[in-house]
Amino acid sequence: MDILDYAFMQRALIAAALVGVTAPAIGTYLVQRRQAVMGDGIGHVAMTGVALGFLLNTSPVWMATLVAVIGAVGMELIRSRGRTSGDIALAMLFYGGLAGGVMIINLAPGGSTANLSSYLFGSITTVSAEDITAVVILALFVVAVTIGLRRQLFAVCQDEEFARVTGLPVRFLNLLMAVTAAVTVTVAMRIVGLLLVSAMMVIPVAAAQRVTRGFTATLTVSMVIGVLVSLSGTATTYYIDVPSGATIVLFAIAVFMVMTAVSTPLARRRARAAHAAEEVCTRDDVKV
Numbered sequence: 611m612d613i614l615d616y617a618f619m620q621r622a623l624i625a626a627a628l629v630g631v632t633a634p635a636i637g638t639y640l641v642q643r644r645q646a647v648m649g650d651g652i653g654h655v656a657m658t659g660v661a662l663g664f665l666l667n668t669s670p671v672w673m674a675t676l677v678a679v680i681g682a683v684g685m686e687l688i689r690s691r692g693r694t695s696g697d698i699a700l701a702m703l704f705y706g707g708l709a710g711g712v713m714i715i716n717l718a719p720g721g722s723t724a725n726l727s728s729y730l731f732g733s734i735t736t737v738s739a740e741d742i743t744a745v746v747i748l749a750l751f752v753v754a755v756t757i758g759l760r761r762q763l764f765a766v767c768q769d770e771e772f773a774r775v776t777g778l779p780v781r782f783l784n785l786l787m788a789v790t791a792a793v794t795v796t797v798a799m800r801i802v803g804l805l806l807v808s809a810m811m812v813i814p815v816a817a818a819q820r821v822t823r824g825f826t827a828t829l830t831v832s833m834v835i836g837v838l839v840s841l842s843g844t845a846t847t848y849y850i851d852v853p854s855g856a857t858i859v860l861f862a863i864a865v866f867m868v869m870t871a872v873s874t875p876l877a878r879r880r881a882r883a884a885h886a887a888e889e890v891c892t893r894d895d896v897k898v
Contacts (some may be wrong), residue, residue, distance in 0.1 A: 613848055614667040621742050622734035622801065626858070628843040629798040629810060629835035634834045636692040636794045637811030639787055642767040648788075649808030652795045655681035655707030656802055659796075660729045661714035667877075668674075670729065671796055672857030673746045677797035678792035681707065686788040696753075732803035734847050738895060741800055748797045755790045756829075763787060764825055803845065809862065810836060816867040820873040835865055 613619050633649075640648050658675030663670030681703055695871035716724055728736045756763070765773040768784045774780045791811075798807040843858030 618735055618737065619844075619848055621737045621739065622653040622844050622848075622854075623795075623841060624739050625743055625745050625801050626734075626840040626854075627837055628745055630814075630835075630840035631833050632749050632756075632797050633807065633810035634793045634828065634832035634836040636752060636787070637815045638832055639756070639763050639767050640791060640811060642764070642825070646812045647808060648682075648791055649795060649811040650805075651685065651703035651707075652678050652682050652792050653707075653785075653799070653804040653807050654705075654711075654856040655703045655709030655722050655835055656792070656795050656799065657726065657729070657831070658707050660726060660799075660804075661711040661718065665714050665718040669740065669744065671741055674729075674799065675748065675793060675796040678795055679789050681786055681893055682788040684790035687722050690784060691876075696720075726805075729799050730803050730805050731853055732799070732801050732852060732858075734801065734807065734844055734854045737800050738824050745797050745800065748793045752797065755786060756819060758781070759783070759786070760829065762828070773800070774834045801840065801854055802858055804858050806855040809859045810840070813859070813862040813866055814839070817862070817869040820869040835862070839865060 615775060629866040637646075637649070640646055654754065656674040656678035659674035662668075662677065666673070685703060711726065725854040727733070738884050762773075762783055763786075764777055765776070766780055766787075769804035770784075773783075780850075794811070795804065795807050798810060802810050814832040814835040815828065817835055818828045822828045822831050840858050843861045844854055846857050846861075847854040
């Protein structure tokens with residue numbers, strides 16, 4: 611396949627596969643606890659980190675990771691202590707991160723908002739060998755947390771008070787989830803882009819929920835969907851020369867629509883079967 615003859619495409623496909631695994635993995639927990647838009651807030655604050663990377667002449671990926679983690683932890687601490695609502699904290703991240711990124715990039719030597727384009731919307735041609743090293747390390751961390759601690763994280767997402775009673779370190783797990791979400795944003799920004807990364811945290815999960823019932827099944831299917839649409843979108847970008855982030859997200863939306871079309875008749879059949887079983891039980895009770 612000629613697509614694999616180019617080093618930049620090999621790097622892009624590796625990064626895309628890692629995005630497909632990590633974004634839905636943490637997204638499953640965020641959707642479970644109704645924080646689906648958290649990725650957007652972190653994505654905006656990570657933009658400030660990218661701009662700082664340009665200003666300080668350091669790696670934008672690692673700088674974005676640092677700034678995104680600080681922002682995510684701050685948001686979680688504000689939420690947990692009740693000093694202000696979660697919505698206000700998210701808004702602060704949205705607008706402060708966006709404004710800070712634009713301001714700092716213009717202060718950087720030779721800086722321009724155009725330099726942010728590949729980070730905002732994704733670009734397969736700009737994924738370097740150094741980026742891949744960083745992405746692999748960060749992705750391993752995300753997978754280790756989301757898979758290795760899935761039972762504890764699920765318990766916290768379902769009912770924090772019950773999890774606290776059972777002895778789980780709820781505050782630590784909440785902070786760990788926030789950090790993992792921040793790391794995931796920086797993993798995905800080179801392929802999907804900071805402005806679209808939240809879509810990859812949510813849409814594959816929503817699609818998986820259409821055809822699954824249990825949490826583990828949803829987690830697994832959403833990761834499979836994430837990998838498929840990420841690889842497909844990246845390959846399409848190579849052949850058609852379209853933006854990688856937008857292509858991947860549109861593929862994910864298409865999968866969601868297909869899953870919805872498939873699940874609707876199945877749900878009706880299950881409902882009719884359940885209704886029929888209930889009527890049989892009712893008649894049996896009457897006879898008795």
